[in-house]
Amino acid sequence: MIAAPAARRLSAILPQLVLAPSLVATFIYVFVFCGWTIFISLSDSSLLPDYSFAGFHHYAELWANRRWNIAYTNLFVFGTLYVVGATAIGLALAILIDQRIRAEALWRTIYLYPLAVSFVVTGTVWRWILSPATGIESIVHHLGWMGFRFDWIVQRDFAIYTVVITGIWQASGFVMALFLAGLRSVDQDLVKAAQIDGAGMARIYRKIILPGIGPIFIAVLVVLLQFAIKTFDLVYALTGGGPGVSTTVPAIYVYDLMFQRGQMAEGAAAAIMILAALSLVLVPYTVWVNWHRRHGEAHG
Amino acid sequence: MAEALRYDPLGPSGTWHRQRARLLVYGLLTLFALYYLLPLVVVILNSFRDLPDISRAGLIGLPSSFSLSYWPIAWSKFCVGGTCAGIAPFFFNSVAMAVPATIISTAIGAVNGYVLSKWRFPGSELLFGFMTLGVFMPGQMVLLPWAVVLGWLKLTNTTAGLVLIHCVQGLSFTTLFCRNYYVNIPDDLIKAARIDGAGFWRIFRKIVLPLSPPILIVTVIWQFTNIWNEFLFAVIFSSGTHQPITAALIALSAGGTSVHQYNVESAAVLIAAAPPLLIYLFGGRYFLRGLTQGALK
Structure with missing residues (x-):
């Protein structure tokens, strides 16, 4: 059973060989493409890429742009309400489901299905529901209350809140699932001991269960912030960024600059801002997770 | 009363208190379920209603008409951006x-x-x-x-x-x-x-x-x-x-x-x-x- 040396050498590095194409693809995808976009942001590319160095002035233009201003303001408003709302509803649902209810699987299925379906689909339906002519406002009118108004989706100052409503609708079931897993992992003996001591359920949740799932709060926060920063389909399908430009978010603006207006360099600069915002969330989280893990290991 | 022997997170107080709490739990769950199911129900119902019905009663509303004909139209006849071969x-x-x-x-x-x-x-x-x-x-x-x-x-x-x-x-x-x-x-x-x-x-x-x-x-x-x-x-x-x-x-x-x-x-x-x-x-x-x-x- 003596294989030819060449064949043996080949089989010794077979694992690396098998992995190589994926590594190359990922390297290109992560580093080359990233660098490429950074380079375009520093060039004068407009309709077509142009690789002459032009400095940072597209970043300056971006930050001076009124629409970019709207986009990141919207992201702050949307992101804050979305994270707070989805966390609150998700936690409430998890606590409700944790009360030994009947047909638990059925309830969970109902709350989680929005995440399985594309935002293009659900955004379209929500647009119908929220439009005053076809949706909630019209049904209330039909019921006889003619003075009722619910036309946020066509109001510049309120349309972003319809994005919040829909966003929370989509994500809170997922938040529920994460919290539920956490609630189930809390030591039941602790809970029983507290009960024997006469503590009420509200107090037990506040003092024992919720502090016990602290890490899950942070994970939920990170996931939701990530979703918020990347939000694109939702806004595109629900409002198309309108009325006017009032619900523009960064991801929509990037798309617009790059592919609708032919301002590639500025679009690339905006894309890098999205990457920066994501890093701002993910880098501290990764560091924290690793620290936590090592810390946990050190203490046994 | 096997039920009463089981550990119940809603607390040790009397049956009346507990039933009220149960009712609250299921009430809230139902309320949330309506919010989640609304779009799905709306879109399912509307795929069977005729247009006069929809424009009369709005998209949210109980159907007064029923037809299976819209599904085949959506599948193979509807026009999307110039071509009329459906979805x-x-x-x-x-x-x-x-x-x-x-x-x-x-x-x-x-x-x-x-x-x-x-x-x-x-x-x-x-x-x-x-x-x-x-x-x-x-x-x-x-x-x-x-x-x-x-x-x-x-x-x-x-x-x-x-x-x-x-x-x-x-x-x-x-x-x-x-x-x-x-x-x-x-x-x-x-x-x-x-x-x-x-x-x-x-x-x-x-x-x-x-x-x-x-x-x-x-x-x-x-x-x-x-x-x-x-x-x-x-x-x-x-x-x-x-x-x-x-x-x-x-x-x-x-x-x-x-x-x-x-x-x-x-x-x-x-x-x-x-x-x-x-x-x-x-x-x-x-x-x-x-x-x-x-x-x-």
Whole structure:
């Protein structure tokens, strides 16, 4: 059973060989493409890429742009309400489901299905529901209350809140699932001991269960912030960024600059801002997770 | 009263108190369920109503008409952006995109995960960390490079181009999923097989693959659902008759040239949602597992 040396050498590095194409693809995808976009942001590319160095002035233009201003303001408003709302509803649902209810699987299925379906689909339906002519406002009118108004989706100052409503609708079931897993992992003996001591359920949740799932709060926060920063389909399908430009978010603006207006360099600069915002969330989280893990290991 | 003996988180107080609390729990759950189900119910009901009924009573309202005719129209007759062949061609575009991309990315991910967990070499942990970076890349960062690369490869506006994009983008996820699963296969099993003279591929086929169904199901569901639902790449890198269903659906429902045919559009929306929705209903457990791993890393 003596294989030819060449064949043996080949089989010794077979694992690396098998992995190589994926590594190359990922390297290109992560580093080359990233660098490429950074380079375009520093060039004068407009309709077509142009690789002459032009400095940072597209970043300056971006930050001076009124629409970019709207986009990141919207992201702050949307992101804050979305994270707070989805966390609150998700936690409430998890606590409700944790009360030994009947047909638990059925309830969970109902709350989680929005995440399985594309935002293009659900955004379209929500647009119908929220439009005053076809949706909630019209049904209330039909019921006889003619003075009722619910036309946020066509109001510049309120349309972003319809994005919040829909966003929370989509994500809170997922938040529920994460919290539920956490609630189930809390030591039941602790809970029983507290009960024997006469503590009420509200107090037990506040003092024992919720502090016990602290890490899950942070994970939920990170996931939701990530979703918020990347939000694109939702806004595109629900409002198309309108009325006017009032619900523009960064991801929509990037798309617009790059592919609708032919301002590639500025679009690339905006894309890098999205990457920066994501890093701002993910880098501290990764560091924290690793620290936590090592810390946990050190203490046994 | 076996019920009373069981531990009840709602507290030890009397039956009356407890029943009131129960009522509150179920009341709140129902209220939330209505909020979640509203869009689904609305779109299902409207796919069977005629237009006069919809315009009279609004989209939210109990139907006073019923017809099955809007589904076939949505499937094969409705006009989307100039062509009047219904949503079917776009549905098949999505199938032709999502199926190969799912299979390829899952297969490569499984082999990668196998190497990174069972054939570790100096630096392989670092390479694994590096591969997971792709999970976090926002789509916006890669749009322009992909546009250029697809042009070079002559894959602009083709399904093959979208398959390529989704394979490369999905690699990070599939590798991550599989590696984290294979790590739990005992190394002794692999060692024993190596002593018996089994090689790289043989161990993979005979030991690792038979243990893989759970993670392969999670990965396939995750990839398929994501690729099917994906919109950013779909709308940018395809147009006209080459569009996947998500992009076509926007063209259909946003193209406000004439009066909205809400019933046909509702049917089209449901057709577009059907594959991931059915997968979710039948494989919800696996769907959730993928979601948790994919989002939390």
